[in-house]
Amino acid sequence: MNDHIMNIEQLDTPAAIVDIARMQHNIDVMQSRMNALGVTFRPHVKTTKCPDVVHAQIAAGARGITVSTLKEAEEFFAAGIVDILYAVGIVPAKLPRAMALKHKGCDLKIIADNAAAASAIVEFCKAANDTFEVWLEIDTDGHRSGLSPDDDALLTIGRILRDGGIEVGGVMTHAGSSYELNDPEALAALAEQERAGCVRAAERLRAAGIACRTVSVGSTPTALAAKSLEGVTEVRAGVYVFFDLVMANVGACTTSDIALSVLTSVIGHQPDKGWVIVDAGWMAMSRDRGTSKQTHDYGYGLACALDGTPLEGCALVGANQEHGILAVEHDDDLARRFPIGMKLRILPNHACATGAQYPEYHALASDGSTVAWPRFHGW
Amino acid sequence: MNDHIMNIEQLDTPAAIVDIARMQHNIDVMQSRMNALGVTFRPHVKTTKCPDVVHAQIAAGARGITVSTLKEAEEFFAAGIVDILYAVGIVPAKLPRAMALKHKGCDLKIIADNAAAASAIVEFCKAANDTFEVWLEIDTDGHRSGLSPDDDALLTIGRILRDGGIEVGGVMTHAGSSYELNDPEALAALAEQERAGCVRAAERLRAAGIACRTVSVGSTPTALAAKSLEGVTEVRAGVYVFFDLVMANVGACTTSDIALSVLTSVIGHQPDKGWVIVDAGWMAMSRDRGTSKQTHDYGYGLACALDGTPLEGCALVGANQEHGILAVEHDDDLARRFPIGMKLRILPNHACATGAQYPEYHALASDGSTVAWPRFHGW
Numbered sequence: 001m002n003d004h005i006m007n008i009e010q011l012d013t014p015a016a017i018v019d020i021a022r023m024q025h026n027i028d029v030m031q032s033r034m035n036a037l038g039v040t041f042r043p044h045v046k047t048t049k050c051p052d053v054v055h056a057q058i059a060a061g062a063r064g065i066t067v068s069t070l071k072e073a074e075e076f077f078a079a080g081i082v083d084i085l086y087a088v089g090i091v092p093a094k095l096p097r098a099m100a101l102k103h104k105g106c107d108l109k110i111i112a113d114n115a116a117a118a119s120a121i122v123e124f125c126k127a128a129n130d131t132f133e134v135w136l137e138i139d140t141d142g143h144r145s146g147l148s149p150d151d152d153a154l155l156t157i158g159r160i161l162r163d164g165g166i167e168v169g170g171v172m173t174h175a176g177s178s179y180e181l182n183d184p185e186a187l188a189a190l191a192e193q194e195r196a197g198c199v200r201a202a203e204r205l206r207a208a209g210i211a212c213r214t215v216s217v218g219s220t221p222t223a224l225a226a227k228s229l230e231g232v233t234e235v236r237a238g239v240y241v242f243f244d245l246v247m248a249n250v251g252a253c254t255t256s257d258i259a260l261s262v263l264t265s266v267i268g269h270q271p272d273k274g275w276v277i278v279d280a281g282w283m284a285m286s287r288d289r290g291t292s293k294q295t296h297d298y299g300y301g302l303a304c305a306l307d308g309t310p311l312e313g314c315a316l317v318g319a320n321q322e323h324g325i326l327a328v329e330h331d332d333d334l335a336r337r338f339p340i341g342m343k344l345r346i347l348p349n350h351a352c353a354t355g356a357q358y359p360e361y362h363a364l365a366s367d368g369s370t371v372a373w374p375r376f377h378g379w
Numbered sequence: 380m381n382d383h384i385m386n387i388e389q390l391d392t393p394a395a396i397v398d399i400a401r402m403q404h405n406i407d408v409m410q411s412r413m414n415a416l417g418v419t420f421r422p423h424v425k426t427t428k429c430p431d432v433v434h435a436q437i438a439a440g441a442r443g444i445t446v447s448t449l450k451e452a453e454e455f456f457a458a459g460i461v462d463i464l465y466a467v468g469i470v471p472a473k474l475p476r477a478m479a480l481k482h483k484g485c486d487l488k489i490i491a492d493n494a495a496a497a498s499a500i501v502e503f504c505k506a507a508n509d510t511f512e513v514w515l516e517i518d519t520d521g522h523r524s525g526l527s528p529d530d531d532a533l534l535t536i537g538r539i540l541r542d543g544g545i546e547v548g549g550v551m552t553h554a555g556s557s558y559e560l561n562d563p564e565a566l567a568a569l570a571e572q573e574r575a576g577c578v579r580a581a582e583r584l585r586a587a588g589i590a591c592r593t594v595s596v597g598s599t600p601t602a603l604a605a606k607s608l609e610g611v612t613e614v615r616a617g618v619y620v621f622f623d624l625v626m627a628n629v630g631a632c633t634t635s636d637i638a639l640s641v642l643t644s645v646i647g648h649q650p651d652k653g654w655v656i657v658d659a660g661w662m663a664m665s666r667d668r669g670t671s672k673q674t675h676d677y678g679y680g681l682a683c684a685l686d687g688t689p690l691e692g693c694a695l696v697g698a699n700q701e702h703g704i705l706a707v708e709h710d711d712d713l714a715r716r717f718p719i720g721m722k723l724r725i726l727p728n729h730a731c732a733t734g735a736q737y738p739e740y741h742a743l744a745s746d747g748s749t750v751a752w753p754r755f756h757g758w
Contacts, residue, residue, distance in 0.1 A: 012472070012473065012476070012758065013470065013472075013758075014758060015758075046700055046701070068662075068700055068701040069701060088646065088658065088701045088702065089646040089647045089656065090646070091392065091644040091646055091658060091719075091720055092719065092720045093391070093392075093644065093720055094391065097391070113647055114647055114648065114714075114719060116714070116718060116719035116720075117646075117647075117719050120719070120720070139649075142652075144649075144656065144697075144699060144702055144704065145646075145647045145649070145656050145702060176699060265470040265472065267467065267468040267469070267470055267496075267524075268468045268492050268493055268496075268524045269493065270518075270523075270524070273521075277468065277523065277524050279467065279470060282667075282732065283447075283735060286665075286666055287665055287666035287667040287668070287729075287732055288661075288666040289666070289668070318523075320523060320555060321425055321447055321731055322425070322447040322448060322467045323467065323523055323524060325523065335493075335495070339495060340470070340471065340493060340495035340496050340499070341470055341471045341472055341495075341499070350666075352700055353661065353666055356662060356736070357735070358757060359756055359757040360757075377738055377756055378737060378738040378739075379391065379392075379393060379394075
């Protein structure tokens, strides 16, 4: 890690580059949209795990953050952020660690979607003579976790908490199946399904006398596709801050919106095969092949020139740990076009997975200068 | 990170567990084989990036190590290992960093497979009034980098180095296509192809008056399948130390040899779908789906009980960042069989990729106690 300014051409490879102008544009577009829809915005920081990025989101108007691990909660609380939603169903064994954070002054909200976890929270809080604000996780698209809005278990669990002296502060849902769509009408329909389901869950809880102040929905594609957010109080989204090739295939962005890229160097050629070997393998790109089942399969990423312009007829078709194989169409002199040591930039399939491979981003300004933005790792 | 002893049941999840007895067995089997074949052994430490593991490999008889990044070279030199092969084609811009390590006393060998890199090394060394030992990378199976043993470019590049005052210390090859096989005879044939090609390259160089002392071959499957290593002086292998599900499909191990697993907790259920939700998502397992095209597709990993026994009829079919979806066949009472908070262990598809997700391993002794073994991250 170093925090002095280096030009992008001086950086060692591989390196994770954040185009600051693109990132700021993505932040501004999302925040403006949320402002127009009349909801607050709580970005999911699991994408970046980077205080420099999150401070830019807060500066643009975000209110609080969403995290996927207690380590994220601890690190961002240490970085000055107090209002934190831990949006993965709580494991009872993690309650002491969560409570320790609350005792330091963190306004940490936890979630539950089952009676066993709710009962464990009640018991823990009684023993600790303390409390948590708990939100109930709602399933609005069947892709993963959560309670159906129409299931009576929703009310049962709400009552376990309320009767145990725990505040049910809200309901939250994440329509993650939006990643599988690529049609604007289908995305708008899923956004409405996400909204309607989560609002319905809140209304049923309120009708049963359980307060449920907050109604929290979101995923990057549905946040950008929603036409109405009536009854919703806040939206969450994460990957929009950088975007990636999966999101471009979904239609949530274009490739020129993608703010994260991997800087790599040419290390060899196999002219008979039309291959250029680069030092961005799967350790640099991640093993994420999220575009493999989408309209456009980008292999391990979209190769661009150092200035960010996509290279026509090139595909990162293979990756070993520290080797990437860039297949180039119709080129009789690969070694001339791609000399040893030449630097390229690769746009990633999945910004969350690629970022996780790096201890730091290099934030790139329009003049070519970069500065290191640390990110953290682990749980 | 903590270095005090904890029982496996006390660990927070997800966590990367190394079964010490299995690891030591894997180390001993490989070293014994190399001893019997009359070659020295230079393990590839990219799998673990963990000094505790590598010291066990050295203690068993390994001579020197192989690395895939200069960071690995720097970290392991700092941990006391001097004889290091950097086995990724050198980028000329990395030569100053490599030389800095050599100046500290590291016996660092670098590799090249093209004239441009060879010329850059010669020029750099002239300007620095210093030298490197360079090995030539040989392609014996067409899967990635290297010079064909029969290509005259091999001799041209050897002469560029020699005439520039650089010692050509050896040839090295890696038959990485062995990962795509699963038949003992085909593996033995590929091991022979790897051996014969690399020895032929060395003989051609020697016939041209280029010394080429070392002949280095290897991959985990070919190292275990080779019947003769005549003419070879050393073998390299990496993943054998932990093994993984890809290697089990190749036939290089059984699932009961796999020393790395991910400790996870049950966080929810979707009984209508037969799903148990666990806190091992792709951040914990990696996105590696290396078994997807093999005989047995293990999804994101093989689920086991806390004691390491594989669970019949269970498959980790999906993974989001911090959620894994464990599909369970024929179970009417998932919540009873897999209560909230229950701990499981998941064997990974690819030990190198899964390990890279963690700042540390938890090394598990036979009495259930664990101790933290730090590993490093980045380049």
